[in-house]
Amino acid sequence: MGSLGDWPEPVVCVQSLSEKGELVIPGQYIKPQSERPSFCLKEMNIPVIDMTSLMTSREETMKQISEACREWGFFQLVNHGVGIELVDRVREIWREFFHEPMEVKQKYANTPKTYEGYGSRLGVEKGAILDWSDYYYLNYLPLCHTKWPAHPPSLRELMEEYTNKILKLGAVLLKVFSINLGLKEDALQNAFGGKEVGACLRANFYPKCPQPDLTLGLSSHSDPGGMTFLLPDEQVSGLQIRKDNQWVAIRPAPHAIIVNIGDQLQVLSNSIYKSVEHRVVANPDKQRLSLAYFYNPKNDILIQPISELITLKTPALYPPMTFEEYRRFIRTKGPRGKFQVESLKSQR
Numbered sequence: 001m002g003s004l005g006d007w008p009e010p011v012v013c014v015q016s017l018s019e020k021g022e023l024v025i026p027g028q029y030i031k032p033q034s035e036r037p038s039f040c041l042k043e044m045n046i047p048v049i050d051m052t053s054l055m056t057s058r059e060e061t062m063k064q065i066s067e068a069c070r071e072w073g074f075f076q077l078v079n080h081g082v083g084i085e086l087v088d089r090v091r092e093i094w095r096e097f098f099h100e101p102m103e104v105k106q107k108y109a110n111t112p113k114t115y116e117g118y119g120s121r122l123g124v125e126k127g128a129i130l131d132w133s134d135y136y137y138l139n140y141l142p143l144c145h146t147k148w149p150a151h152p153p154s155l156r157e158l159m160e161e162y163t164n165k166i167l168k169l170g171a172v173l174l175k176v177f178s179i180n181l182g183l184k185e186d187a188l189q190n191a192f193g194g195k196e197v198g199a200c201l202r203a204n205f206y207p208k209c210p211q212p213d214l215t216l217g218l219s220s221h222s223d224p225g226g227m228t229f230l231l232p233d234e235q236v237s238g239l240q241i242r243k244d245n246q247w248v249a250i251r252p253a254p255h256a257i258i259v260n261i262g263d264q265l266q267v268l269s270n271s272i273y274k275s276v277e278h279r280v281v282a283n284p285d286k287q288r289l290s291l292a293y294f295y296n297p298k299n300d301i302l303i304q305p306i307s308e309l310i311t312l313k314t315p316a317l318y319p320p321m322t323f324e325e326y327r328r329f330i331r332t333k334g335p336r337g338k339f340q341v342e343s344l345k346s347q348r
Contacts, residue, residue: 011119011121013102025215028129036216049078050079072274074259082169087255097203131215137200141197170197170227187306197295198294198299199294217281221277222277224327240279241276264326297323
């Protein structure tokens with residue numbers, strides 16, 4: 001296994017492989033039979049929540065959000081307050097970045113120490129089976145020297161505007177989640193570190209794949225952070241979630257933002273809210289782009305089940321651990337299987 005300072009093998013950008021036009025993918029992208037995608041999926045979709053209904057039908061909408069967090073771990077938000085024009089511009093500006101010349105993108109090549117920048121792999125295990133995707137990872141909060149691309153020129157300004165909208169949306173949802181758990185409305189925000197939350201973005205680019213039945217755009221995993229705001233590609237689907245031990249293909253609602261519960265919220269809620277396994281399939285004919293914005297606890301704050309949720313009948317399921325400790329574990333292993341923090345239960 002490599003250290004967190006370097007990759008164990010030379011990194012090859014998937015986009016460059018795709019553009020060669022080969023009919024066979026390299027062996028390091030071929031998944032074991034048990035992990036390959038199934039295209040005969042259960043016909044279901046995640047709940048769609050209209051945020052404006054929090055004003056007009058508050059009780060019913062709160063109930064819908066509660067059920068989504070408990071039963072699905074995912075829901076789609078419409079009328080979420082992030083302008084449609086802004087959403088479209090943000091998607092388009094990242095599409096422009098991924099179509100910059102390779103020498104421009106390589107200036108921002110990342111390392112596994114922070115993952116920030118342009119990259120194509122997750123985890124530092126030598127010989128690991130890789131995913132058919134490239135990405136750009138940005139740290140935004142806590143405030144730091146963010147590795148902004150210089151091109152396209154308007155990318156930073158657009159992303160700062162988008163970030164402010166997502167941060168406001170995240171704060172609103174944490175209040176809703178807290179109230180639905182029977183807690184004070186600021187309970188989860190305080191558990192995240194109050195105003196000192198973490199925020200980061202992963203822009204995902206999934207090139208065309210000649211053998212999508214053999215690989216995945218992103219391996220099955222759950223998100224290690226607090227919650228995720230996913231801006232999907234409205235033209236090309238690919239996201240699947242595991243529900244009742246079956247894979248369900250997600251059909252994005254027009255102009256929706258997909259929200260999912262992360263591992264840290266599952267811990268804080270003592271498994272009342274579910275951090276759900278999901279993956280992305282590859283496409284043989286079309287490129288796909290999505291933006292995952294992660295709203296996270298402060299790095300050094302201790303995450304553990306909230307005391308008000310612990311009783312004799314519902315003892316704490318997880319040991320205390322800082323988000324930074326947990327994230328280091330994920331960075332070493334990469335996305336893999338069902339909810340990494342489940343393995344911590346045995347350490348109680």
